[in-house]
Amino acid sequence: MRYPASEKLEIIRIVEQSHLPAKRTLDQLGIARRTFYRWYDRYLEGGPEALEDRPSAPSRVWNRIPAEIHDQIIELALEATALSPRELAVRFTDEQRYFVSESTVYRLLKAHDLITSPAYVVIKAADAFHTKTTRPNEMWQTDFTYFKIIGWGWMYLSTVLDDFSRYIIAWKLCTNMRAEDVTDTLDLALVASGCDSATVLHKPRLLSDNGPSYIAGELAEYIEANKMSHVRGAPMHPQTQGKIERWHQTLKNRILLENYFLPGDLEAQIEAFVEHYNHQRYHESLNNVTPADAYFGRAPAIIKQRERIKRQTIEYRRLQHRKLAA
Structure with a gap:
């Protein structure tokens, strides 16, 4: 099977960034090691352009x-x-x-x-939900991730991410993972996006996993009261929320380079990185624009x-x- 240069480059990036050994990653991808290392040698020598299947030609x-x-x-x-x-x-x-x-x-x-x-480490997660979104605020992904504060304990980050643009609309650092923490974060997201307005006809659809806070009756009542809808990923299949999983990993790759002793220190670092991620970080899957560029049109x-x-x-x-x- 012939792979275009773009797929070869993507495979190289997956293997480079995988937390698994190269052999195991290649086995999962169905790529022969000899083939991969032939690509990799060409890539290291000449960059992405060297992965093209074409005869040598004089330089332009x-x-x-x-x-x-x-x-x-x-x-x-x-x-x-x-x-x-x-x-x-x-x-x-x-x-x-x-x-x-x-x-x-x-x-x-x-x-x-x-x-x-x-x-850094990049998890392998699906890039898109089974039905792709076509505009901002059509669907929001939400989830918790956790951080350890030395001498303090665990803190939990609740995030709302726009599926279309990967823009971080709202986040909240919490001491628990309760339905109340989810609804507080959604309150922030609705205000920040303008979707709390009575004139907004199509409210966002929420995509989450099946954690206790997301199947709670309190959240269901909140969703109904705000005229939203809610879909949940298949149990034991976190890839459904692939975009927010990738966001968590990107965040941790940067945030966990330091130790934190106070919640305020961690919160300040998260705030700074969200600003960087939304407004300065070019995203390859968005045609190399920032999430803010995609979100704001x-x-x-x-x-x-x-x-x-x-x-x-x-x-x-x-x-x-x-x-x-x-």
Whole structure:
């Protein structure tokens, strides 16, 4: 079976970021180890572009990136060390109005020994509910996750995430996981989204698991009173809430780098990361816009602008090549 370059890259990222041994991960994916390591060697040597199944061809000299652009990319990479080559390429294009591809950034960083191995864990969870949403506030995912505060005990984070945009609408740090904590978080979400207005005809549908707080009668009464609806994932199948599971893991990868001794310290770190996640973190599944861009309807204009920048950049490089060749 032939895999397109995009699928090869996704498989490489899954194996790199899996908490399981590579052999076990590959067995679950149905990929032969010999095949995977052939892809991986090509990827490490040439970046995502090297995964394409095509014969070798002469380099397109006209499309070579100028040295001053190389320097600017390296400068950005040194300033924003937490960004991946994909995120650096998108940010550079947005900020400098000059298109560079992920593969170009990867090769440049690799040449300067600035590529690091993944230092985080990503769970494998379904990216989408069985019926995909088409607009913000159509469906919200909600769940709890937990954090240990040294000398204090456990705290539980209740979050409401918009399924369409992955935007964190509301969150609350709780001492328990009660139905009351769920409804308090939903109150915050309804106000923040404007869905508490009587003029909103289509209220969000809530997606949760089957935890005690989500099957409680108190929550059912709240849902009915607010003219919402509620669906729950299949028991023992957390992948149904894949997006919020991924959010939890992304959050913990950052938050758990430090120890916390007071609830206020943890709350401040969560607040800062939610702000970063919503407004600064480019999301690959959202065509490399932020959750806030997708939630507030800015994504189409941003994507259109990037396509325009890409065309203008390529035309500029072609023109510069012709001038030099004349």
